[in-house]
Amino acid sequence: MTRELPSILLAAGGTGGHLFPAFALAEELGRRGYAIDLVTDMRGDRYGTGFPSRSVYQLPSATPGSKKNPIALGRAGFTLLRGVRKARKLLRTLRPAAVVGFGGYPTIPPLIAARMLGIPAIIHEQNAVLGRANKALARYAAAIATSFRNTRKLDGPLAAKARFTGNPVRDAVIEAAKIPYASIAPGGPLHLLVFGGSQGARFFSEAVPPALATLPAEMRQRLKLVQQARAEDVAEVTAATAAAGIDAEIAPFFKALPEIIAESHLVIARAGASSVAELAVIGRPSILVPLPHSLDSDQLENAVSLAESGGSWCIEQKDLTPLRLATEIGGLFGEPQALARAAESAKAQGQAGAVGLLADLVEEVVGGGRA
Structure with missing residues (x-):
């Protein structure tokens, strides 16, 4: 009898810069036999790409505004809190072996929920400088995958978690x-x-x-x-x-x-x-x-x-x-x-093998809980 491989939950903001590398990883993990689910915000379905997952879930999310506007900050915080509550419920239902975040504030609720439930998490940074959402989540991650060999603002204890993989590109690329x-x-x-x-x-x-x-x-x-x-x-x-x-x-x-x-x-x-x-x-x-x-x-x-x-x-x-x-x-x-x-x-400069390296890292974390 063939052993059923676990599911992986991908979390990405609604921009192409976040969704396209998540799309590439979903393609590769799908080839390796994993079931893939995607969680994103309300913008996440606008590209008509036919994301390669069994389900796409949308969670409440918000981008914190200026610190000078406490009302906006409060609203954003309340929205993110609702997102965390819904994410905990979703993760208890899906029971993924790992959660992989690709940046953007919509990744915060599922990755915090993963931390609360003891599910290992990986974050992928697409840019040459660590983004604000990823920086906030980095301390909770088992591993941090990077697109550039030198990523600004990724130092100190966080640097020990870093693994250069490159930025995954889709099969069409x-x-x-x-x-x-x-x-x-x-x-x-x-x-x-x-x-x-x-x-x-x-x-x-x-x-x-x-x-x-x-x-x-x-x-x-x-x-x-x-x-x-x-x-x-x-x-x-x-x-x-x-x-x-x-x-x-x-x-x-x-x-x-x-x-x-x-x-x-x-x-x-x-x-x-x-x-x-x-x-x-x-x-x-x-x-x-x-x-x-x-x-x-x-x-x-x-x-x-x-x-x-x-x-x-x-x-x-x-x-x-x-x-x-x-x-x-x-x-x-x-x-x-x-x-x-x-x-x-x-x-x-192209990293055509990036998606394979990132998928390897996911399997490493799934197998041992830490890169």
């Missing part, structure tokens, strides 16, 4: 990584992809069309643009690119984004952890524009890490006017060899 980078052919199309993370970016909608409009006519005629834009910006961006004579596809979300990345000669993007990981694994050159004012400057840290390898160019938003962006795009498309070298450098 691994498949896209098999497609070689196609150098720009003389007179051939110039494939440009612009996306601002899981929700798009108003900044790119405002900056990219005027930048592209100033490129030489010959270059504009060769451009094949795919750009992610917020739903309310799609019509305006479509009209602006059409007026510039650019062949463009504009949409709020591209489900087959890994394939589109693989087809691109150059990518312009934010520097979320999953975006940087996927660009590296697939191996495509990029201009990374970190989200300004992000907590702990995590996107800037991510972008600098890839830029230092030669796989991308990091430009802060405050320094990126449409004219500067046009100069960068035109210069790079005018130097196909520079793009090819950057693609190779990005690929060298």
